[in-house]
Amino acid sequence: MVSRHCDRTTIHENDFVPTDPFNWYDVFGLKEGQLTGLGQQQCNHMGNVLYGRYLNESSSSRIDGISTNYNQTMYYFRSTDVDRTIMSIWSASMGLFKQGTGYQSIVNPSEPSLGFALPNGTQAIPIHSESKPLDATLRGFELCNSVEQRTKDVINTQEYKNTISKYRTFIDDLYKITGWSGRPDTDLHILFDLLQTQYSHKVLKLQWVIDNWSTLESLRNELLRLNFSYYVMGREGMSMFNKNLLKVMHEKKDKYVHYSAHDSTIQAISGSLKLVNDYQQMGGHPPYGSNLGFELHLMSDGSKAVRLVYNHGYDDDSFTPLTLKSLGCPDEFCPLTTFEKVLKANSIVDDWCLVCGNYNLEVCSGKYERGNAEVTTAFIVITPVLVVTNIITLFAFIFFYLRSRQRKYAYGSLN
Numbered sequence: 001m002v003s004r005h006c007d008r009t010t011i012h013e014n015d016f017v018p019t020d021p022f023n024w025y026d027v028f029g030l031k032e033g034q035l036t037g038l039g040q041q042q043c044n045h046m047g048n049v050l051y052g053r054y055l056n057e058s059s060s061s062r063i064d065g066i067s068t069n070y071n072q073t074m075y076y077f078r079s080t081d082v083d084r085t086i087m088s089i090w091s092a093s094m095g096l097f098k099q100g101t102g103y104q105s106i107v108n109p110s111e112p113s114l115g116f117a118l119p120n121g122t123q124a125i126p127i128h129s130e131s132k133p134l135d136a137t138l139r140g141f142e143l144c145n146s147v148e149q150r151t152k153d154v155i156n157t158q159e160y161k162n163t164i165s166k167y168r169t170f171i172d173d174l175y176k177i178t179g180w181s182g183r184p185d186t187d188l189h190i191l192f193d194l195l196q197t198q199y200s201h202k203v204l205k206l207q208w209v210i211d212n213w214s215t216l217e218s219l220r221n222e223l224l225r226l227n228f229s230y231y232v233m234g235r236e237g238m239s240m241f242n243k244n245l246l247k248v249m250h251e252k253k254d255k256y257v258h259y260s261a262h263d264s265t266i267q268a269i270s271g272s273l274k275l276v277n278d279y280q281q282m283g284g285h286p287p288y289g290s291n292l293g294f295e296l297h298l299m300s301d302g303s304k305a306v307r308l309v310y311n312h313g314y315d316d317d318s319f320t321p322l323t324l325k326s327l328g329c330p331d332e333f334c335p336l337t338t339f340e341k342v343l344k345a346n347s348i349v350d351d352w353c354l355v356c357g358n359y360n361l362e363v364c365s366g367k368y369e370r371g372n373a374e375v376t377t378a379f380i381v382i383t384p385v386l387v388v389t390n391i392i393t394l395f396a397f398i399f400f401y402l403r404s405r406q407r408k409y410a411y412g413s414l415n
Contacts, residue, residue, distance in 0.1 A: 001258045003046065003291035004266055005088040006314055007039035010197045012190050018179030020205050022198050035087040038201065039288065043088045046289040046314040047095020053319060054256060055096065061319075064298075066255045069101045070123045076253075078128040079260040080138050088289075089127055089260035097123040127260075133362045136352065137244050138261050141237040141268040143363050144356035150232045155186060160226055167219045174216070177208045192220050200288075221284030224267060225276060228283055230326075233271035235347055236355045241269060242347045246340055249296050249306070266292050272347045274326035281312060282322070289314020297333055305333035 009024040013032035016022065024030050035043075053061045055068050066074055070093075077093070079085040100121035105114035118124060132139055141147045154160050164171070164185055171188070175181045180191050198204040199213065209216065226232075248257055259265075266286045270276050276283035295307040309319040321332050328342040329335075349355045353364035 001050065001256070001291055001293045002266060002269060003043075003088070003092065003258065003260055004263050004286050004289060005035065005039065005082075005084045005260060006042035006046070006091070006288040007036045007200055008084045008197070008288075009034050009036060010194050012193055015190050015194060017191070017194050017198070017206070019177065020198070022203055024197075033082065033084055035084040035091075036201070039084070040087065040091045042289050042314040043091035044095045046291065046311075047092035049095075049311065049315070049317045050092070050258075050291070051096050051098075052317065061295075063255050068097070070097050070125055072126075074255040075125070076128070076257045077125055077260070078130075078138075078258070080135060080262065080265075081129045081131050082262075085260040085262065086127055086129065089258065090125070092258070092260070093125045094122070097125070136240040136363050138241065138259060138265055140240045140352070141233060141272075142264075143358065143361060144236055144352075145358055145361075146356050147233060147237045150234070151227055154226050154232065157226070160223070163219075163222050163226070167215075167222075170212070170215055170219065174209070174212075177206055188219075188223070192216070217285070221281075224285055225280075225283030228264075228267040228271040229276055230271055230274045233268055235272075236349045236352055238268050238272040239347065239349045239352050239355075242272065242343050245294060246343060246348075249294075249304075249336065252296075263290070266290060273324060273343075274346070275308075275322060275324070277326040279322060282310070287313035290316075293319070296336070299333065304336040305331075306336055306339040307333050 009028070009030045009032060011033040024032075024034075028036065030036065053059055054063050055066060056062060057068070077089055079089050100116075102121040102123035103117045105117050116122075129135075130137070133143070136143060171185065174191070175183070178191060178195070180187075183191075195204060195206075195209060195216070199210070204210060248254070263286045267283065269292060270279075270282040289311075290313055291311045293309045293311075295309060297305045297307055299305050308322040308324070310322055311317065311319060323330050323332055324334060324339075324342060327346055329338050331338075353359055358364045
C-alpha cells in the first residue's frame with residue numbers, strides 16, 4: 001500500500017498569495033509542510049477505510065491469517081523522512097489498530113495487571129524511514145538525473161505549450177485576481193499549492209478563485225499528466241520501488257506493507273506503470289490520503305496474481321480496480337509471472353545508478369552502487385595492471401639480487 005500524506009500547510013513558506021496572504025505559523029504555530037489537525041483526522045479516517053477492507057474479520061478482502069493486533073512479523077510501515085508523512089502513517093495506524101488492542105504493560109499473567117501500556121489501549125508502531133538523499137525506493141525519480149532532465153524538458157514540448165495556450169485567458173485572470181502577475185508560468189505549481197492549502201481550511205477569501213476552482217484543478221491536472229508521463233518517468237523513474245515490490249511479493253515476509261509518501265510518489269508510480277495512459281485521474285493530482293494498493297491473491301488453481309486498487313482521497317472506500325493494459329497485462333488479476341515480466345521489461349532497470357547517471361550522488365556510493373557488470377569490468381581492467389606490476393617487481397628483484405651478489409664477490413676478492 002502506498003498512500004499520500006493528508007492535509008498540510010504550504011511547502012512554500014517564503015511565498016504567499018499577494019492579494020490574500022495567510023501566515024500558517026501565526027494562526028496554527030505550524031511551519032511549512034506540516035501535517036495539520038485536519039490532516040491527522042483525514043489519515044485516521046483513511047486507516048479506518050483500510051482496516052475495513054484488509055483487517056476486518058467480516059471483510060471478504062481480509063488478508064488471510066492477519067492479526068488485528070499489531071504483530072511485527074506481519075506488518076511493516078515505512079515513510080519518507082518528512083514530518084507530514086511520518087505523522088500521517090501514525091494517524092492512519094490509529095485507524096488500523098483500534099483502541100483497546102494495544103500492548104499490556106506487563107506480560108506475566110500471574111502479576112497484578114498494570115493495564116494498557118498507553119492510554120485507551122493505543123498501539124504504537126515502528127515507522128522506518130530513509131533520508132531523502134538515500135531514498136531511491138520512494139523518491140528515486142527525484143534523485144535520478146535522467147528523469148530530472150526530461151522533467152525540465154517538458155516545458156519545451158508542444159503539449160505543454162498547447163496546454164498553456166488553452167488556459168491562457170484563465171491563467172491571466174488568475175494572476176490578476178491573486179496579484180501573481182510577473183511570475184513565470186513555471187511557478188504556477190507554487191500558486192496552486194498556496195491556494196489549495198487555504199481552500200482546504202476555508203480561509204481562502206478570493207471568491208473568483210473559489211467559483212473557478214474546477215477550472216484551476218483541470219489546469220493543474222493537465223500539467224501534472226505531462227510531468228508524470230511514462231516518457232518522463234521511463235524505466236528508471238521508479239525502478240527501485242518496482243524492484244522492491246517484486247522482492248516483497250516473492251519473500252512474503254510481511255502480510256501488510258504500507259509506505260507513507262507524497263502525491264508525486266503515487267504519480268511517479270502511475271507513470272512508470274503506464275497507468276497514466278489508461279486512467280486520466282492517475283496522472284492528475286491525487287487528493288490528500290489517496291492510496292494505491294498492490295494486492296497479492298492466491299487463485300483457485302493455486303497460482304498467484306496481482307491486483308491493483310486505488311482510492312482517490314482519504315474518504316474513498318471504493319478500492320477501484322486498475323489494470324496494466326498499456327504495460328502488457330490487461331487482466332484485473334494479473335498473473336504474478338506476467339506482472340514480473342512486464343515490470344522488468346518496462347519499469348525496472350538493471351543498474352539504476354548507471355541509467356540515471358547518478359554516480360556523483362550519495363545514493364550511489366552505498367547500497368545502490370555499481371552493479372556486478374561494472375565490478376567484472378573493473379576486475380578485468382585491474383588484473384592486467386597487476387600482472388604487469390608483478391613482472392616489473394620480479395625483474396627488479398632479480399636485478400638487485402644479482403648486483404648484490406656481484407658486490408659481495410668483489411668485496412671478498414679485495415680482502
